[in-house]
Amino acid sequence: MSRPRRHRRPPLRRRLALTASAAVAGVALAVCAGAYAVTVYTLHRQFDLQLTQAATLAVQQHQENGPGVQAGECRYLAAPACAQLVPESSAEDPHEPYLLPVTDAVREVAGRRRAPYFSTASVAGNPVRVLTTPARKGLAMQVALRSDGVQRAERQAAGLLAAIGGAGVPVAALLGYWVSRSGLAPVTRLTSTAERITATRDAGLRIELPVEPRGSDDEITRLAVTFNTMLDALEESLAAQRRLVADASHELRTPLTALRANAEILLRADQLTPRQRERATGALTRQLREVTTLVNDLIDLARGEEPQQALESVQPVALLEHAVGAARDHWPHVPFVLDTDVSAASALAAAVPSRLTRLFSNLLDNAAKFSPPGGHVEVAAHRSPDGTRVEITIRDHGPGIDTDDLPHVFDRFYRARAARALPGSGLGLAMARQIAHTHHAELTAHQAPGGGALFRLRLPVDTPTSA
Numbered sequence: 001m002s003r004p005r006r007h008r009r010p011p012l013r014r015r016l017a018l019t020a021s022a023a024v025a026g027v028a029l030a031v032c033a034g035a036y037a038v039t040v041y042t043l044h045r046q047f048d049l050q051l052t053q054a055a056t057l058a059v060q061q062h063q064e065n066g067p068g069v070q071a072g073e074c075r076y077l078a079a080p081a082c083a084q085l086v087p088e089s090s091a092e093d094p095h096e097p098y099l100l101p102v103t104d105a106v107r108e109v110a111g112r113r114r115a116p117y118f119s120t121a122s123v124a125g126n127p128v129r130v131l132t133t134p135a136r137k138g139l140a141m142q143v144a145l146r147s148d149g150v151q152r153a154e155r156q157a158a159g160l161l162a163a164i165g166g167a168g169v170p171v172a173a174l175l176g177y178w179v180s181r182s183g184l185a186p187v188t189r190l191t192s193t194a195e196r197i198t199a200t201r202d203a204g205l206r207i208e209l210p211v212e213p214r215g216s217d218d219e220i221t222r223l224a225v226t227f228n229t230m231l232d233a234l235e236e237s238l239a240a241q242r243r244l245v246a247d248a249s250h251e252l253r254t255p256l257t258a259l260r261a262n263a264e265i266l267l268r269a270d271q272l273t274p275r276q277r278e279r280a281t282g283a284l285t286r287q288l289r290e291v292t293t294l295v296n297d298l299i300d301l302a303r304g305e306e307p308q309q310a311l312e313s314v315q316p317v318a319l320l321e322h323a324v325g326a327a328r329d330h331w332p333h334v335p336f337v338l339d340t341d342v343s344a345a346s347a348l349a350a351a352v353p354s355r356l357t358r359l360f361s362n363l364l365d366n367a368a369k370f371s372p373p374g375g376h377v378e379v380a381a382h383r384s385p386d387g388t389r390v391e392i393t394i395r396d397h398g399p400g401i402d403t404d405d406l407p408h409v410f411d412r413f414y415r416a417r418a419a420r421a422l423p424g425s426g427l428g429l430a431m432a433r434q435i436a437h438t439h440h441a442e443l444t445a446h447q448a449p450g451g452g453a454l455f456r457l458r459l460p461v462d463t464p465t466s467a
Contacts, residue, residue: 024172029168043153051129058143068094084100087138111138117131127146129145129147204235266284315348321338323357327361327377336379339379358432377396378393379394395454396452401446410429410445439459
């Protein structure tokens with residue numbers, strides 16, 4: 001039995017040529033379509049303007065006449081506009097038939113109950129454009145001009161633009177081929193080296209630069225230098241990725257094991273009492289929430305920097321008060337004491353509100369987690385003497401931070417000895433430091449006088465202007 005043939009993707013050069021050709025052809029066709037639309041709009045606008053002028057002239061010439069056909073020569077292409085006066089009431093119609101169709105809308109215009117409007121009709125087998133507009137009181141003037149000349153001009157414009165668009169397609173194909181051939185020439189010359197690096201998976205390899213560079217604008221040299229710079233960053237990133245994967249796998253192993261155990265218990269739900277099912281479901285929900293939080297934190301930290309978001313002028317102390325309120329709900333048995341001054345409360349800073357709130361929440365959760373029974377968390381916000389910063393401190397009365405642990409409290413997954421028995425992933429403080437760095441703030445950890453840990457955030461704020 002023969003093996004099925006694997007489908008091979010077209011070469012990059014061919015794909016680039018097709019893409020460039022399609023782009024150029026698409027632009028050419030879009031320009032032609034736009035030109036056609038503009039041409040049609042201009043033709044109709046000019047024709048309607050001509051019809052409006054003819055209607056104004058007809059109203060002036062026949063304003064004393066009664067209802068009926070006033071001029072009926074519009075069956076000829078070069079003839080003046082045909083016109084007729086229509087009364088509001090059909091009882092006032094003349095005995096002779098009208099040349100143009102009369103509808104209820106025409107009589108509404110005669111009674112000033114409707115605005116003037118354009119319509120289309122046919123006279124002696126020829127298409128006409130009709131303008132219905134008020135004349136004197138109780139009469140409407142209908143004026144018509146043959147429109148087949150406009151339709152012929154539309155067809156001519158469509159044919160001409162279609163020919164131009166059709167000619168543009170092969171030109172686009174030639175341009176696409178030329179772009180792909182010239183644009184990929186440097187890449188083709190570097191393919192062998194790149195393939196060697198891919199085959200060996202050795203990020204330490206580098207592309208050899210030309211012995212005699214032909215100038216800083218040389219495409220091959222610039223591409224090689226850029227590629228080598230990328231390999232430097234890649235080698236560094238791979239090392240960081242290996243560390244992150246190792247740390248993440250270690251941290252995820254425990255909650256995933258617990259998740260699996262609870263899931264297996266729930267598979268035997270028919271053998272459990274309602275109380276046991278409720279406990280297993282609650283444990284499974286908590287563990288899912290912990291894993292979700294851990295994964296989200298890992299995603300944020302794996303970026304290496306905060307995502308670029310629009311800065312807003314916010315009051316950091318207001319966000320702090322909101323975070324303290326949320327912490328009180330989350331930690332009902334831990335008292336939170338908040339102390340702020342007026343100058344700090346009115347300070348404005350350029351920040352991303354959601355990320356700054358996340359920073360405060362991480363510090364507050366960390367302080368509450370280490371607070372002993374009956375211990376409280378002290379939160380204070382004061383403005384610096386020069387008015388350029390707001391200093392926010394968060395202190396707990398727990399075991400504090402050992403001197404050996406102080407340099408590492410903001411490292412990812414770092415857990416001090418006193419914290420290993422407590423819930424958490426060791427990512428909250430690392431994320432807080434990352435958010436602070438993005439906001440050009442300084443976040444430090446200290447041993448609090450008398451015991452406990454003290455975290456201090458110095459956040460730049462707008463300087464008050466003198467009156």
